[in-house]
Amino acid sequence: MKMKKRIYIDNIETTVNDERNLLEVIRAAGIDIPTFCYHSEISIYGACRLCMVEVDGKGLVPSCSTIPEDGMRVRTNTAEIRKMRKMIVELTLASHDMSCPTCAKSADCKLQDLARRMGVDEVRFKKRAPKKPIDRASESLVRDPNKCVLCGDCVRVCDEVQGIGAIDFAFRGSESTVTPCFGKNLDKVECVYCGQCVRVCPTGAILPKSHISEVWEAINDPELTVVAQLAPAVRVAIGESFGLEPGTNSTGQIVAALRKMGFDKVYDTSFAADLTIMEETNEFLGRIENGNKMPMFTSCCPGWVKFAEQYYPEYLDNISTCASPQQMFGSLCKKTYQRSGASSAEKLRVVSIMPCTAKKFEAARPEFTKEYGRDVDYVLTTRELALMIEESGLRFPSLAPDSFDMPFGFKTGGGVIFGSSGGVTEAVLRYAVEKVTGETNFGYVFESVRGNKGIKSAIVDLSGNKLRFGIVMGLGNARKLMESIKSGEEHYDFVEVMACPGGCVGGGGQPVPENMETTVRRSRGLYENDRMLQLHKSQENPYVSELYDKLLVSPNSHMAHELLHTSYKPRQRTEGDDVSILSGQADDRTEITFCFGTGCFVKGAQELLKETVDFIREADIADSFDIKATFCHENCSRGPVVDYDGEMIEKCTFDKIVSRMSAVRAGKE
């Protein structure tokens, strides 16, 4: 047996287990060394310098990047170290806008906490940085660079865990700033709004875009009916904001709080999740039967959906057409309220409470905006709800539990485990096995699809048909899986993708967890909730059956499609305004837009544009044209692509443009 290393931390002998660095050993020994930039799941960065400790023979070293050596003597609390930590916090505060009382992060801001812990009682340095603009442009997230401590956690989680890299550092030295490319706002870049950056940000520099005041306003409006839907992952996490252990099921308290706050009805998104299972499983089995494109990807995660639209548009037909439970709920709720006369869809407000920041973006997608407005009007994250509860003065842990309203408050365990990675797959299996085999008497637990691995796979035998299920959490892992599918290295029939590590329980709208262990405990809470419920299989939900009887007829019916399904669009093109090359003065103008994406550019788009403009100028007809350059019509294989007044000319040549011009002129004459 290999002897374990032993080190001395502040003269106390400590065994090194499987910790990867000195910082982890010290923390395991019960000393909470402060850090800004250390997260166990992302790479070591070594920038905050707060974890410096004194090692005999080496002097001050950053413990995060020091490997423990046998016999090492470490001191964590010398006068020099204390002085330095205090100075680092002081320096950080000097470049921070210190608008703490009005910051939404105030309660769990690491910087504030450290300032208190280190006893920083004054900032002797002067503020010198001018205020930078705040990015509120996206539906989901607000970036305030004035609060950024440049620890780079968001940059690394976006790149390393999510494989996106929507933000990075720009400029140097004290001018350094974290920003999307070219200083754009988040709505114009590849951000999928998963909010993992929010999860790791130690300060209030990236926060979910708050809907709190809009929700209060709706509640206080006597004209409106306001209903809430509660996502599964919220119930096992919100307690953390009130000192409860992660994984504690607080459903009853949340319902009670929502009622006291003035919501007219409180429902459970898990009901819609049960409905999703009915639709999605039938779609899946139908695809197998009809020999459609496989694998089928799940569609309940809006971060994943946008990710796929951006990077894998060729697979959009493979994504289940089911709208997410949040959107199914919204659409269904508005429809049934209108039908029953309980409220007009215009006067009904659906507020969803989600562990997720991308849900705010999803709710705002045009596909989910109908003639009466949005299906889901507002999305509150778990943390926003916690703030509203605090604002209301409710003592959360001691609230008497209350139950959901019916019918949309009834769910099975299948709809609850949606909040954990593997949950959707398991709920699908609980239905698919029964539907295919006709068997009803089987255990509802599918252990092989559970667990905290980034990529899981399971083979399930459905009446002799061996189906491969893939389960992914984290978009970086999703990319790996997609590439392996693309290359033909892997084959799957069904793939569940959750953008966040752990699934929705690790969402960007959740209370900031200490570490990944927190997420695991939340998952455990959901499976426990499943175990405690009477029903576990979505198909057993009596209210779902009733809904099919009364309204939807059957899964994937025409009505179901109208209410519960959606479509996707490729998002490869760079967002941004077109560049105007020439704009005419005549009233009746023809608009010609040249694609300047890389593909078209290398195929000669620039020369084509020049030739066209020269021709128009020479012919003295410039007043009748608006000529623009744009980025990517997403038809790269058939470039150069030119949009001639709404008509796409593929493999365009100068001759094609000229003949189009003469055809139009001939038509006019």
Added chain:
Amino acid sequence: MNKVKLEGIRDGYNKRFDCIDKRIIICAGTGCVANGAMGIYDEFIRQLDEAGINVIVELDKEEEGTLVSKSGCQGFCQMGPLVTIIPGKTMYTKVRVSDVSEIIETSILKDGTVERLIYRNIETGEGCPSVDDIPFYKKQSRTVLKNCGLMDPSDIDEYIARGGYFAAEKAVASMSSEEICKVVKESGLRGRGGGGFPTGTKWELAMKENSADKYIICNGDEGDPGAFMDRSIMEGNPHSVIEGMLIAARAVGANAGYVYVRMEYPLAVARMKAAVRKAEEYGIIGEGAFEDRIDFKITVMEGAGAFVCGEETALIASIEGKRGMPSPKPPYPSTSGLFGKPTVINNVETLATIPIVLGNGAGEFMNTGTERSRGTKTFALTGHVRNTGLIEVPFGTTLREIIVDIAGGVVDNDGNPCGVDFKAVQIGGPSGGCLTKEHLDLPLDYESLKSVGAMVGSGGLVVMNQQTCMVGIARFFMKFTQNESCGKCIVCREGTKQMLALLDDITEGRADETTIPLLSELAGVVKVGSLCGLGKSAPNPVLSSLEFFKDEYIEHVVNKRCPTGSCKALARYMIIEEKCKGCGLCARKCPVDAITGEKGMAYRIDADKCIKCGACIEACRLSAVAMG
């Protein structure tokens, strides 16, 4: 390529060289080029041609005539453009295009000397017809720089004729990795880039790593203000760098190398690239080099001009196409460097020293320098001295020898000699510290400099006279480092910014009794807390000037006065009563009516109104207005 072929090339070149009659070497270092060296070069060719002399630009065949070549930096930049005539090594200084005809007349067509163009010893007034007579050169030990300035950097044959690539041939053909590392280790060679880490040990660490891919990086990202040693080597003797890299590759088992040069050195980039191409052509590097004994490919890469990219981990990130930011060590590059593979990063000068170490043996190399700092070191000599330029001296040389013997003594702000009445020397650039009069006889080496809070650094040497404000100098360097901080670690990014702000307060009259203690407390934290060498050494100029010139700081803070009058914001204008005759001219010139008085009586300046424009000083014919 093999030894016999090398000898063949050498002998061939020597034969061709023996045919020529004279050689004119025009210094084409950046300094001389800026002063018009290229025009002089063209003029020589034109006039020689006109005079019916066979002008040889490329020595590629045996023929009689005059060889005209461009060399790398010859070091004596102060006196450029420099033209040297071989034989005789006659050096002409401050040559202009109009001098060309006279030089041809006297030194090419005849064997005479144009007296008015040779360097004159300032003390004795004696002319120095040969390079070797000039005190500036006489007191140096040009070893690494020996061939810089004497040869045509674009002619690989000349490099070989001067013994080049024989050391590499020996390493490749007949030495094991262990043997090479052993020689380098024994020689005591230490990194010339600043840190002073033993080169042989560095190589050995990488050699012991088990990896199919290993890299050698030549760090040519020289960024210290005023330093140009590496540039001169790359421009003047690029093949010595390639040879050093090749030997390093042999020692550690590397198959690829990068020369990382800052973009601001276009000539160095061009010369390095050309030299790499030539070496490939000759089968010295690249595929199948030295008769398939080694496969080592070199790529020349341009940096984007960030000072921090001279730090090895930041440089590696930059080559990998990432933002140039340092990473925590460990892992060290020798274990996990470029693309995660074992990597050796050496400075240009270190690599250029390698062929000398291997060629002459460790024993001979150890003969120069001090016990723990072997060999010679190049310095870029600038500031208030008579002779600025590029020098090379053995470790252990004293500051006095450099300033008095080589640099020709200190000068005042107007360039007049003032002996050794100097105030301080900033050594090691923005990362180094200052040395004062008390250090004049300190033998310079890695340890002695460290012990007084300075460092060898990459070798910048800025001499300052008594009229220099040390707070201002500290501020100058702090502004540099805070500009060049990459922004990664809090301590350096925010610390340098706040140190600069505190220095601004001191030099602009806003400081109080808390400023200096806060500055030194902060400097202490930045020194130990920063992630990389840039941050760790950034406070050095402040700390060392605080140590040696604290009174000057206190004078700024307490009396709001800059003793040298350099800090403009603190300057106060006043009229010296005894000198003022009351003509009123200054009052009429003052744009803000700050000067009042009665005709015939001494005038007065209202300090609150004065905007320190200096118009009164210029106006006064009696020098009655002074700054204090």
